[in-house]
Structure formats: C-alpha cells, structure tokens
Amino acid sequence: MKKKNRPTLAEKADIHELYELSVQCSEAEVDFVADTYRELRAKPARLLREDFCGTANVCCEWVKRRKHNHAIGVDLDKSVLHWGKTHNLSRLKDAERKRIELINADVLRVETESPDIVSAMNFSYWLFKDRNTLKKYFERVHHSLKKDGIFFLDFYGGYDSLHEVEEDREIETDQGSFTYIWEQAEFNPISHDLTCYIHFAFEDGSRLDQAFAYHWRLWTLPEIQDLLRETGFEVTVYWQGWDEDGEPDGEFYPATEADADAGWITYITAEKTA
Incomplete structure (x- = not known):
C-alpha cells in the first residue's frame, strides 16, 4: 500500500497568520497613533476606527491598551473578518471583546459612530x-x-x-x-498602476x-497631501529617523x-479642521 505523503509546510500554513508575523506590527502602529493623537490634542483618544481592517489586529491591540478604549473595524471581505474573530478577538478578555465592533462594509459607504x-x-x-x-473616500473619513x-x-x-x-x-x-x-x-509608468504579490517560502522547500495580491495605483506623496487638504484636513508628514548604522x-x-532614498515609509496625519 502506497504511503500517503505528509503535507508540506506550505499546505499547513495559514496565510493570515503569516501576514501578521511578517508584515503587520500592531503594537508599533498603535503606539504611533495613540502618542501622536495625545501630543496634538492634549488628551487621549478613545474610539479608533480601522478601515480596511483585515484580521482586526489593530482593533484588538487598541482595546487592550486602556479600559476605556473602543474600536470599530471595517472591511469588505467577510472571510477575513471571520478569521479575525476566530483567531484574534477570541484571545481577548470578555470585557475587551465587547469594546470592538466589526462591520462588513464598503469604507466609501459605511456609517459609524464618530471616532x-x-x-x-x-x-x-x-x-x-x-x-x-x-477624494470621495477622504471626504467620507472627514465627515465621519x-x-x-x-x-x-x-x-x-x-x-x-x-x-x-x-x-x-527571513x-x-x-x-x-x-x-x-x-x-x-x-x-x-503611464498610469502608475502597480501589481504586487506576497509569497512565502518554507524550510522544506515548499512555497x-x-x-496576497495587490492591484494599486502608486500615488505620490504630494498628490495625497493635496487631496487631503482639498477635503478639509491639515496635513503633516512624519519621516522615519535613522540609527548609527544607517538603518x-x-x-x-x-x-x-x-x-x-531608494525606499522609505512614512506616516501622514490629517487633522480635521473644517
């Protein structure tokens, strides 16, 4: 009788778990938005809405920080929201879980409590x-x-x-x-259409x-700033510093x-002013 092959590491892998391990650092993200909001507004933020929230990792980190923090997560993909509920919200305490609302909706149309x-x-x-x-999306955020x-x-x-x-x-x-x-x-280069993929490779040679596939427009930073200002925001770009080793x-x-530089990542704050 022929032996059944063991599943490869790729076959056993969970892509959402891999994404969280390799791409997303919810702790650093929450550190930045919480600290910057407090610095700009001289008070703590209470309600955060995470658009395109995916597995709601940031929502979970937000409610864990302070007992008065609440979070709303919005995503169009019902399956990824379900994964987030099963794997991330399930790890929270009951009181923390009750302070998160996940909404399966389009960010261009969703109506939520004002965050x-x-x-x-x-x-x-x-x-x-x-x-x-x-611009319509930025207007919707401004209104919200x-x-x-x-x-x-x-x-x-x-x-x-x-x-x-x-x-x-690695x-x-x-x-x-x-x-x-x-x-x-x-x-x-004519349209700035950009297609990107995330692949994963494993120790047993499987892949x-x-x-994940992304079909984006590669916007420029001045374009984004102009659109934000047009929709009523005051805009600040936050540039990353470098250590002694140039990292x-x-x-x-x-x-x-x-x-x-060849490559950089920056944060943008858009303060509602009108």
Whole structure:
C-alpha cells in the first residue's frame, strides 16, 4: 500500500497568520497613533476606527491598551473578518471583546459612530486608483470623524518603488522560520498602476506563491497631501529617523524635507479642521 505523503509546510500554513508575523506590527502602529493623537490634542483618544481592517489586529491591540478604549473595524471581505474573530478577538478578555465592533462594509459607504481616529494603514487606500474615488473616500473619513478627529495613513515611496523588484526577509518564529517575499511584479509608468504579490517560502522547500495580491495605483506623496487638504484636513508628514548604522530606527518625526532614498515609509496625519 502506497504511503500517503505528509503535507508540506506550505499546505499547513495559514496565510493570515503569516501576514501578521511578517508584515503587520500592531503594537508599533498603535503606539504611533495613540502618542501622536495625545501630543496634538492634549488628551487621549478613545474610539479608533480601522478601515480596511483585515484580521482586526489593530482593533484588538487598541482595546487592550486602556479600559476605556473602543474600536470599530471595517472591511469588505467577510472571510477575513471571520478569521479575525476566530483567531484574534477570541484571545481577548470578555470585557475587551465587547469594546470592538466589526462591520462588513464598503469604507466609501459605511456609517459609524464618530471616532477620534480613523486609521488606514498598509497602503490599503491605494486600491482607489482614480482621483475622484480617493477624494470621495477622504471626504467620507472627514465627515465621519469627530470635530477634532485625526486621520492616520501610511505611505511608501522612493525610486525603488518604480521598479519591478523582489525582496525577501527571513522571519523567525517559535515553530521555526520562513521567508517573506515581497514582489513588485508590474508597474505602468503611464498610469502608475502597480501589481504586487506576497509569497512565502518554507524550510522544506515548499512555497505559497501569490498568497496576497495587490492591484494599486502608486500615488505620490504630494498628490495625497493635496487631496487631503482639498477635503478639509491639515496635513503633516512624519519621516522615519535613522540609527548609527544607517538603518531605520522606527521613530517618526514631522518633516518638510527628506533625502531621496531608494525606499522609505512614512506616516501622514490629517487633522480635521473644517
């Protein structure tokens, strides 16, 4: 009798778990939005809305920080929200879980309680490829926020962002290691359409190719700032600092000038002013 082959590490892997291990650092993200809001508003934020929330990892981190914190997560993908409930919300205490509301809806149409903070991270808003639609989204966020609310976004750029490139990084876990692979597969310089993939490779030689696919417009930072100002926000760009070895130090500072590096990641705050 022929022996049944054992499943490969790729076959056993959970892509959402791999994503959280290799891409998302909810602790650092919450540190930045909480500290920056307090600095700008001289009070703590209580209600955070995470747009394009995926597995709601940031929502969970937010409610764990303070007993008065509440979070709303909005995502169009019902299956990923279900994963978040099963794997992330289930780990919370009952009292924490009750302070999260997950909504399966389109961020262009959703109606929620007015939050102190709206967060749109991991370049998720780049899926809006035309100016009118992205402006509509920014207008919706402006309308949703409290009168002194702040919209937080992230952004990446640099001359490497215009190239078709592949980068990999080893991720160590308690169960072993795997390789995270980021591929900028296609870029159209006329439209700035950008197709990117995340692949994962494992110690046994197996792979998960195109575990995640992104079809974005590669916006420029001035374009985003202009659109935010047009929709009633006061905009600040927070640039990342560097350590003694020339590596990013994870600290972000308000900036109006920066070096033309090959690759960079920045945060944007958009304060509601009108």
